[in-house]
Amino acid sequence: MEFNSLTLQKEDKIAILKINRPKALNALNTEVLLELDKAIEELKSDQDVNVIILSGEGKAFVAGADILEMKEKTANEARDFAKVGIELFRKIEMIEKPVIAAVNGFALGGGCELSMACDMRIASEKAKFGQPEVGLGITPGFAGTQRLPRLVGSAKAKELIFTGDVIDAKEAERIGLVNKVVNPEELMDETMKLAKKISSKAQLAVRYSKMAINRGIETDVETGMEIEKDLFALCFATEDQTEGMTAFSEKRKPDFKNK
Numbered sequence: 001m002e003f004n005s006l007t008l009q010k011e012d013k014i015a016i017l018k019i020n021r022p023k024a025l026n027a028l029n030t031e032v033l034l035e036l037d038k039a040i041e042e043l044k045s046d047q048d049v050n051v052i053i054l055s056g057e058g059k060a061f062v063a064g065a066d067i068l069e070m071k072e073k074t075a076n077e078a079r080d081f082a083k084v085g086i087e088l089f090r091k092i093e094m095i096e097k098p099v100i101a102a103v104n105g106f107a108l109g110g111g112c113e114l115s116m117a118c119d120m121r122i123a124s125e126k127a128k129f130g131q132p133e134v135g136l137g138i139t140p141g142f143a144g145t146q147r148l149p150r151l152v153g154s155a156k157a158k159e160l161i162f163t164g165d166v167i168d169a170k171e172a173e174r175i176g177l178v179n180k181v182v183n184p185e186e187l188m189d190e191t192m193k194l195a196k197k198i199s200s201k202a203q204l205a206v207r208y209s210k211m212a213i214n215r216g217i218e219t220d221v222e223t224g225m226e227i228e229k230d231l232f233a234l235c236f237a238t239e240d241q242t243e244g245m246t247a248f249s250e251k252r253k254p255d256f257k258n259k
């Protein structure tokens, strides 16, 4: 598939999807949002992809939603724009395959929100995170008010959103926004290493685990446990469960088939 504002590479069952609008620091305009949606739809059903890495070309991951495009919007148009972003980010969050953000630089506003829709965030030492929207006279619009408090707690999320402060990668790691901070030159290698480790496991088990965590976080603990019990049971209907446990008993490495 051809894209104007994205690049997509595939290697060893890992897809690397980069937002490629570096002159505007990868700001999310409607075109980028629609292309991202198409790419995610394509990757969803691509049998040759186990894990997706999301990153940005140039010095930014994503410096936010496109302010120049938003500037003239009416309230109704702004609601439609937020709907597109919110639905896309939800799709990224709920896609069965794991999605890792490799945060190479600015992750501000919609960029921070995009990284939070991913399952994990590996950040370059150069990365910067923040929700600076109140400085533009708006609230976060791509679910930052919902995901940030769930990740870092409501007091820290309120501090970041009310002040618009931008924090560096180390601070983001300290507050639990980022999984790991790495040297900028090692960002893609380290992220690939993580992606390949996940990709070497039984993919249905990985996907069911993601589903159990995502659904469980959004419900009460009893319901979450019911979801886990059902998904655990479902694993026993897969060939990979037989292979995983047989390989253990035969003291060899499993050969998973994603079935």
Ligand code: CAA
Binding pocket: 023, 024, 025, 027, 063, 064, 065, 066, 067, 068, 085, 106, 108, 109, 110, 111, 113, 132, 133, 136, 139, 140, 141, 142, 144
């Ligand atoms: N939208 C549109 N264009 C943007 C942009 C954005 N969010 N961020 C950067 N750009 C553009 C700049 O306009 C500039 O374009 P020109 O060269 O044509 O002038 C280019 O990218 C480079 O930017 P700077 O010259 O500003 O680069 P810098 O290194 O001096 O500063 C920065 C970098 C601190 C990230 C600064 O660009 C900045 O503050 N950007 C805006 C960050 C922001 O407020 N993001 C939140 C947006 S609102 C949002 O995201 C709402 C939501 O939740 C949905």
